[in-house]
Amino acid sequence: MARYTVHGGHAKHGNKFCGAVGFCSESLVDRAICASVISWLKKAGHAAYDCSVDSGISQGNIITKIKRNINSFTNVTANISIHLNACKKSAEDGKVKGCETIVYSTNTRDAVIANRICQELKHLGFTNRGVKSRTDLGILKGIENGGANILVEVFFCDDQDDYNLFNKVGVDAIGKAIAIGMIGEPIKESLMRAARPTIKYGSKGDEVQKLQLNLNKVASAGLVCDGKFGPKSVAALKKWQSAAGLEADGVYGPASYAAMQRLL
Ligand SMILES: [Zn+2]
Numbered sequence: 001m002a003r004y005t006v007h008g009g010h011a012k013h014g015n016k017f018c019g020a021v022g023f024c025s026e027s028l029v030d031r032a033i034c035a036s037v038i039s040w041l042k043k044a045g046h047a048a049y050d051c052s053v054d055s056g057i058s059q060g061n062i063i064t065k066i067k068r069n070i071n072s073f074t075n076v077t078a079n080i081s082i083h084l085n086a087c088k089k090s091a092e093d094g095k096v097k098g099c100e101t102i103v104y105s106t107n108t109r110d111a112v113i114a115n116r117i118c119q120e121l122k123h124l125g126f127t128n129r130g131v132k133s134r135t136d137l138g139i140l141k142g143i144e145n146g147g148a149n150i151l152v153e154v155f156f157c158d159d160q161d162d163y164n165l166f167n168k169v170g171v172d173a174i175g176k177a178i179a180i181g182m183i184g185e186p187i188k189e190s191l192m193r194a195a196r197p198t199i200k201y202g203s204k205g206d207e208v209q210k211l212q213l214n215l216n217k218v219a220s221a222g223l224v225c226d227g228k229f230g231p232k233s234v235a236a237l238k239k240w241q242s243a244a245g246l247e248a249d250g251v252y253g254p255a256s257y258a259a260m261q262r263l264l
Helices: 026-043 059-071 109-123 160-183 189-195 206-219 231-243 254-263
Strands: 003-008 047-050 078-085 099-103 128-133 148-156
Touching (some): 003 059, 026 160, 206 231
Parallel strands (some): 078 148
16 A cells, blocks of 8 residues: 555635636645545545645645645655646637646656656646646655655646647546556556455444435435434435436445446
8 A cells, every 4th residue: 555645736626826817726626536536546445635725824834734734644655736728719720739747856766657647647638738847836745754746737727629638528537547557557446346345234333324414415315324224224225216217126235336426
């Protein structure tokens, strides 16, 4: 198991210093991508921590706070800063400007990971602008948790073609691509299934409680979230499975899990 930190590069949307705005807001999208990257890293069995910061008195102050969060973790493999690029508002012209990654020096393992992230995003259709070196960015300096430091400009938020592609592929595919690039190997779905027990009548524990919470959330099941999968939980699961077009067998296995993940 490796450890990673991920953050959105600016303040939260609506606050000062919240980044670029084009066809979408950088800080709204970067946080959505962060959340997806973290969930994919966790699905692959790794630890991942969100180090985003909501506000600050300047962009420099926000970076300082983000770095404080990042430095509170030790033995980290990589620290990833999620951004959207912006240049000049560009109408649809059939050309996706695409993604780039930035590291302090291109002659490092940081650049190896950065290159993998670009390659994975390229598979989704984003033009690969490559790995660039910048020695002037605060976020790429002064981090002491052992991790590689990589800033990802996922796409251009002010380019209509980039924005169209973003909408087409979606946040989840982008999050998965970045996570695979970070890890350096495919995320094995079989491993994900093995790590997650099937839940049925009589099951107990944290996973049961999570499912009860989720059934309350997506189906207003009104369950007591006690971590015990009794008759009421089974009935609520069957009702939701039926409504979701699944076999209503009251057994929460991979197909139900995948359907639930799409709703959360
Ligand atoms: Zn930015």
